[in-house]
Amino acid sequence: MSEQKILIISHGHPDHSKGGAEVAAYNLFKEYERRGLDTVFLARTDQPSHGGSAFSTINSEREILFHTHMSDFFLFQSGNKKHVWQDFRALLQRYQPTVVHLHHYIHMGLELIREVKNTLPEARIVLTLHEYLAICANNGQMVKPGKQMKLCYKSSPTDCARCFPERSAADFFLREKYIKSIFDLVDVFVSPSHFLIDRYKAWGIPEEKMVMIENGQPEVEAPRPRPLADGEVRGRFAFFGQINPFKGVDVMLEAFKLLPEDIKEKVHLDIHGANLEGQTEEFQEKIHDLLEELDDLVTLHGPYESHEIGRLMEQADWVIIPSVWWENSPMVIQESYNHGRPLIGSDLGGVGEKISKNKGGLTYKGRTSSSLRSVLMEAVSCYGAWQDCRNAIAQPINMIECSKLHLECY
Template identity: 50%
Template sequence: MKKVVFISHGHPELSKGGAEVASWNLYQHLKQNGYDCLYIARADGASHGGSTFSKRGEEVLFHTAMSDWFNLSTSNLKPLFSDLSELLRQFSPDIVHIHHYAHMGIEIFPAVKRAVPDAKVIFTIHEFMAMCMHNGQMVKRESLKLCEKATETDCSKCFPSHSPGDFLLRKSYILDQLNYVDEFISPSLFLAKRYMDWGVPAEKMHVIENVLPDLTPVPPRQLREGEKRTKFAFFGQVNPYKGLDILLQALLLLPEEIKARVTLDIHGANLDIQTSDFKEKVERLLERAGSMVELRGPYESEHLRNRIADCDWVVIPSIWWENSPVVIQEAIHFGRPLIGSNIGGMKEKIENKAGLTFEARSASALANTMMKAIEPEVFDHWHNQLTADQQAKTEHLSMLKGLFSEYSATGS
């Protein structure tokens, strides 16, 4: 039987990040298609008895940590080069698909290759962490100005405790570890190009969207006579990069007669743990917006269908590039057009395909776009453009079959 190991920096039942969910969805899809799969997820805290591994259902939790966030490195190599390696040798996979190295260490790539040298190593890129020390956001640390590319001089200005030479060595070290990867997958062309420009070989790069579970479209909200498409929704974490403050400012710029009809549901959390400046800014805007806004809090994936049924448009006002936000795919599959910032993966996934875009970081531009979006004919146009075809499932299986063919051809 074809054997695939997935390695994620978190279990999706314990951590709701995009990489965790993407790896889990593909893991489930491959199991349904007859692959023998093992899912290994890094977990916080020590296991019972202090062992490196513990079980969560059929999955394995990997108890380890990363000590050097500058170099994305770990000084504790035993969990990678001894414990994980032994587990991989016992399972003897044909393919090891890594979805992140955070909390484990960038050395996971040579560790895996050394443990199972005949297995193909796939790495799905989910963000810019390798090239950007600022949480992988590719924005300036103080001004939040967008970075078009990572340069050692600019990086040193964001983090003056490290010289440009330090960043040059950092890049060299990380790329050396990535040399152990046989194939890279990026869920967006935008992200793929950034990494190829940074030094990842173009011949190893594949652009394949993340896999979603099967989702049934939600019928559009029924309108009363003369009613417009005035119900907007925001899904995601509430932090300075997601642009909720821009969206709230846009609401306040709408003409009074439109404000009386527009509503915004905010589905997300973590405002309470943000910096005081950002938290206070959002709280002031929420107070001014009043009854236009409802805070509906975090949600589980099984609740998304009902929540998205209540809205007409999903708004993604992020001020950073984004790569392939899962909410874009989910909105498309559930049948809701989007309004998104005209940068990065948002522009790639939405513009001329699934809705409207606006000038990133501009509340006035977003307000104008929302005024356009409330017209029923605009909603109908973009709703009719949406397609729930999951080509990603076919593309992932096709790539794996090609790798298995290569594996067989080597005689392994």
């Protein structure tokens, strides 16, 4: 194992981009460093570099920023081919990794995978899949374009062309062939959920190439349950994540709006989330209208740093994940369990896979505010519901065990 040289590639550095995939990739890198493994972390950035160089360092010489971009989001092709066949190739030749583990290809280009195979044909290529980008051209969500955001269960060139009438079925047929030709070069695909594995198997990835490894968590001391005042119930709810149409914040707010008045007096919702200002004017208006109607029942706190998660969860009884698409394995699930906080989540995709009464939470019919309303009432009104869910929480996999499972793939 000591002879291995590992290159981890991410589409962002957590210092600049707070997504779960970026954090998962970086945590793995830091654990490998802790174990004394020869590891380099390469993270794409949209920030300009000094002197126009493709690379710069951050924090240490082992953390490298890749100043590049994609020009074609349909075929995931690099916007600067020279960055691939000259700069990235030179980096591979310099470090000579025996394993290249990509946690994404978005914003960099699928060509990176082929360049690894061409430059270092003996290197093992591992790709962690975080959503359905290869399958679905609608931001990898497997949700049909339009206001209703109808769920998609399986892709086909004909159906995809209906979603994007500016492209032909032939375009989507060739897109699939091209992406699969690159994926054929990958030795192992890692997924944090069985649900995503099933989707990619149905799409054509061989089952024997896929392995499920949950996102590892740092070891923390879980905060004690929130102290309750006399007569108070476990009615403090929290949301953590991006505020966009796919995360279901509007469904969550509508559910709180539907609560009976006597229940509203017992509950509060804290929203810790970013990027509302980056959404469409229509969506922003909808969220602000709901917030205004709910008045002091809801507090919008804005973005947070990853190191603040423990302090913020300490103030919550329940964490809500109201996603309206087929989430894979949002990091907040494991973060909540790691901090001893039960979950209430949609029954869609990987969220439904990881949340249930015997797994530390409650689920409701996804995309349905009335169903969430019922579960919220159960969480507040049923004596022992919170304690039962908390007792059922299994300690999530830590970074030590997570890194061991990944090393077995290498």
